[in-house]
Amino acid sequence: MNKTNLVIKREYLTRVRKxxxxxxxxxxxxxxxxxxxxxxxxxxLENKEMRTIAVVEYSTAxxxxxxxxxxxxxxxxxxxYLRFTYLPSTRLETLRHxxxxxxxxxxxxxxxxxxxxxxxxxxxxxxxxLEVKNHIxxxxxxxxxxxxxxxxxxxxxxxxxxxxNITVQTIKWTDEGEKRSSTGLSMVVGYAGGFLIYILxxxxxxxxxxGIVDEKTNRIVEVIITSVKPFQLxxxxxxxxxxxxxxxxxxxxxxxxxxxxxxxxxxxxxKIPDVEQLKPQDILSTEMGGVxxxxxxxxxxxxxxxxxxxxxxxLVKIKSLNYTKILITFFFFFLGGYLLYAAMFAAIGSAxxxxxxxxxxxxxxxxxxxxxxxxxxxxxxxxxxxxxxWLSIIPFTSPIVMMARIPFEIPxxxxxxxxxxxxxxxxxxxxxxxxxxxxxxxxxxxxxxYKELWKWLFYRR
Amino acid sequence: xxxxxxxxISKRFSNHLALEDVSVIIPQGSIYGLLGPNGAGKTTLLRxxxxxxxxxxxxxxxxxxxxxxxxxxxxxYLPEERGLYRKMKVGEQVVYLSRLKGLSxxxxxxxxxxWFEKFQIEDWWGKKVEELSKGMQQKIQFIIxxxxxxxxxxxxxxxxxxxPINANLLKNEILDLRNQGATVIFSTHNMSSVxxxxxxxxxxNRSKIILEGNIQSIRSQYKSNTFKVVFSDDQEKLTKGLxxxxxxxxxxxKQGLNEALIQLNVGTGNELLKNLVSxxxxxxxxxxxxxxxxxxxxxxxxxxxAA
Numbered sequence: 001m002n003k004t005n006l007v008i009k010r011e012y013l014t015r016v017r018k019x020x021x022x023x024x025x026x027x028x029x030x031x032x033x034x035x036x037x038x039x040x041x042x043x044x045l046e047n048k049e050m051r052t053i054a055v056v057e058y059s060t061a062x063x064x065x066x067x068x069x070x071x072x073x074x075x076x077x078x079x080x081y082l083r084f085t086y087l088p089s090t091r092l093e094t095l096r097h098x099x100x101x102x103x104x105x106x107x108x109x110x111x112x113x114x115x116x117x118x119x120x121x122x123x124x125x126x127x128x129x130l131e132v133k134n135h136i137x138x139x140x141x142x143x144x145x146x147x148x149x150x151x152x153x154x155x156x157x158x159x160x161x162x163x164x165n166i167t168v169q170t171i172k173w174t175d176e177g178e179k180r181s182s183t184g185l186s187m188v189v190g191y192a193g194g195f196l197i198y199i200l201x202x203x204x205x206x207x208x209x210x211g212i213v214d215e216k217t218n219r220i221v222e223v224i225i226t227s228v229k230p231f232q233l234x235x236x237x238x239x240x241x242x243x244x245x246x247x248x249x250x251x252x253x254x255x256x257x258x259x260x261x262x263x264x265x266x267x268x269x270x271k272i273p274d275v276e277q278l279k280p281q282d283i284l285s286t287e288m289g290g291v292x293x294x295x296x297x298x299x300x301x302x303x304x305x306x307x308x309x310x311x312x313x314x315l316v317k318i319k320s321l322n323y324t325k326i327l328i329t330f331f332f333f334f335l336g337g338y339l340l341y342a343a344m345f346a347a348i349g350s351a352x353x354x355x356x357x358x359x360x361x362x363x364x365x366x367x368x369x370x371x372x373x374x375x376x377x378x379x380x381x382x383x384x385x386x387x388x389x390w391l392s393i394i395p396f397t398s399p400i401v402m403m404a405r406i407p408f409e410i411p412x413x414x415x416x417x418x419x420x421x422x423x424x425x426x427x428x429x430x431x432x433x434x435x436x437x438x439x440x441x442x443x444x445x446x447x448x449x450y451k452e453l454w455k456w457l458f459y460r461r
Numbered sequence: 462x463x464x465x466x467x468x469x470i471s472k473r474f475s476n477h478l479a480l481e482d483v484s485v486i487i488p489q490g491s492i493y494g495l496l497g498p499n500g501a502g503k504t505t506l507l508r509x510x511x512x513x514x515x516x517x518x519x520x521x522x523x524x525x526x527x528x529x530x531x532x533x534x535x536x537x538y539l540p541e542e543r544g545l546y547r548k549m550k551v552g553e554q555v556v557y558l559s560r561l562k563g564l565s566x567x568x569x570x571x572x573x574x575x576w577f578e579k580f581q582i583e584d585w586w587g588k589k590v591e592e593l594s595k596g597m598q599q600k601i602q603f604i605i606x607x608x609x610x611x612x613x614x615x616x617x618x619x620x621x622x623x624x625p626i627n628a629n630l631l632k633n634e635i636l637d638l639r640n641q642g643a644t645v646i647f648s649t650h651n652m653s654s655v656x657x658x659x660x661x662x663x664x665x666n667r668s669k670i671i672l673e674g675n676i677q678s679i680r681s682q683y684k685s686n687t688f689k690v691v692f693s694d695d696q697e698k699l700t701k702g703l704x705x706x707x708x709x710x711x712x713x714x715k716q717g718l719n720e721a722l723i724q725l726n727v728g729t730g731n732e733l734l735k736n737l738v739s740x741x742x743x744x745x746x747x748x749x750x751x752x753x754x755x756x757x758x759x760x761x762x763x764x765x766x767a768a
Contacts, residue, residue: 006560014549219544223605226511226538227561442513444542455475 004232011240029255051105052083056090058111064089072110076139186407187380193403194376201337204245205345212349221441230438238342329406336422337399347433350440351448372397376404383408393418395425464489464644470519479505481668494659495648501665503648511538534563539606541617545590552586562609576604615646652754671764683756686725687749691718692741702740707733
């Protein structure tokens with residue numbers, strides 16, 4: 001058997017058998033699944049509760065107004081979970097005093113000077129959600145707007161006819177036709193992908209470094225190096241850990257999918273037409289390669305009342321992303337980025353004696369990676385800009401930045417170009433690192449400088 | 462026949478010359494001592510033999526032909542700075558390292574088992590290395606060095622850290638391996654083990670070989686014509702009666718007897734003995750053969766003065 005293969009096998013098996021690997025493989029998916037399910041679950045819990053908000057109105061003289069003088073009665077429309085009760089001649093203090101027993105979610109205080117002071121107040125013992133606040137604001141705004149227009153003798157019909165509600169739908173032209181898309185969703189997926197690659201490069205690159213420092217401080221390297229060439233040992237370690245990384249990620253995807261599917265089917269067996277539950281689980285099943293949803297879910301969808309059309313819209317958008325492509329590029333750019341940085345981590349590991357010495361050489365690794373992470377915000381906003389293009393071509397930032405751009409359906413040639421440059425740079429970097437490595441692993445007790453590393457590049461064997 | 466020959470090896474690192482025109486001939490079946498102070502270049506030479514680094518100039522021959530990459534399978538090296546994977550199981554580790562030396566999985570398993578039985582350490586097989594004491598780890602390292610049955614064995618300070626019992630065990634194993642046909646290079650500062658084991662030596666100081674050859678001829682070459690005599694009479698009888706051919710280097714009282722070191726200015730040991738017998742009651746008489754320790758110090762100091 002080839003000696004590099006033996007090294008790969010050892011590196012892989014010793015790591016995969018470790019307790020920490022097994023724990024991470026289980027904890028990771030639990031965490032991911034929780035991240036996907038819990039927000040949706042919380043939302044569904046909150047939404048099901050019907051809430052009543054008491055509305056009191058004060059005159060400009062700061063007195064509660066009787067029913068006949070209420071200007072804002074029935075102005076704010078009810079929603080599926082919000083109801084408004086208009087209380088004439090009621091003092092705010094009274095409500096406050098009896099708030100706990102009254103069962104009101106909040107008290108909306110509207111002074112009649114709102115027409116020029118533009119301010120109402122929402123009192124509650126809890127922090128009311130943004131949705132509630134927005135709903136009230138827009139209702140009063142609209143009412144006052146109409147009121148103002150009517151002052152100019154414009155009839156209600158005219159106002160109603162003039163009012164339009166515009167939404168801009170983003171639609172992508174693809175070979176299969178038109179697809180509804182979501183810029184917001186692309187941003188989320190892009191950011192998640194880029195960030196995950198950033199974390200994984202650090203995590204597994206550091207394992208390469210630690211492994212090398214370990215062999216060096218153990219002095220086992222002195223024994224191994226008589227039977228294996230330094231390059232074989234280094235590349236064996238890098239490849240072995242790469243396989244560990246790929247295994248881990250694959251396990252994460254499969255297990256996360258499994259967990260979420262399990263919870264999903266459990267939830268649907270419990271209460272079929274509960275629409276709110278649809279959201280998070282569906283996001284995932286589509287992410288996992290568009291696995292067809294199970295039957296109860298289809299039924300549930302057909303029974304959707306019309307006010308759920310918005311949700312349906314979200315689902316279509318979620319499906320609009322090409323997850324197979326995103327997953328393939330994820331693996332491809334994780335591997336390329338890891339290999340490039342692992343070679344640098346290996347060179348550093350060989351040059352130092354203990355892990356605490358790493359700091360001085362970490363800058364060339366951390367700066368481009370952190371830079372890539374910082375630029376991701378810019379790239380996500382302007383994925384087609386020149387800077388975004390170059391950041392996704394330069395190999396030191398491309399694994400992260402390209403992942404951020406991928407959900408925006410960038411041209412294939414850019415992905416290929418970026419990939420080719422990344423892998424070529426990795427080969428070059430490995431060749432350079434190998435030169436530092438073979439000198440470094442046999443140097444002990446010497447404080448090494450960058451100048452020294454530079455010299456090692458030119459040492460003869 | 463010579464198993465290993467290094468001809469005119471030089472090796473320079475960026476700012477110092479590690480080896481300068483070093484030639485070494487290692488006869489087949491010998492135990493060859495590679496001596497020298499710290500930093501003299503021994504480890505560099507051993508690394509060149511192991512093809513860890515290459516020489517700048519000079520040539521290396523193994524079994525009469527040029528040293529090639531595959532020859533590492535025929536060399537076993539126990540470095541001075543040695544270690545094991547601490548978290549790996551002992552048995553797995555031995556098998557892994559011997560497979561890197563070219564053994565098949567079955568051979569590696571079979572031979573590891575043989576050595577574990579021989580050293581009666583079968584129950585260590587499934588333990589992690591970090592559970593073993595330093596001496597135990599060194600036994601494992603020894604097994605790893607010899608397991609693939611190489612023709613050339615290289616031990617760099619093999620006895621350091623061993624207790625006397627294990628050191629003796631190790632010494633006997635080395636002698637056994639030599640008797641079975643292996644050639645041994647032995648690098649150490651322990652001169653008594655050199656005298657005990659080595660047939661030939663090279664002494665390296667400041668990148669150069671300053672002394673080499675058969676250990677017996679080196680020792681007799683460094684004889685200073687000094688004799689030690691133990692006698693039971695008064696010291697004065699000796700000091701007054703000795704002829705001018707001989708001079709007393711040292712004389713002392715020791716455990717009720719007297720002991721003198723006498724150097725020959727002219728003449729032979731027999732003539733000295735004749736002279737002594739006529740003067741005092743001689744209890745023992747022997748020529749002083751210098752130990753490797755004295756030769757080492759003397760030669761290295763001379764060479765340092767000359768430099």
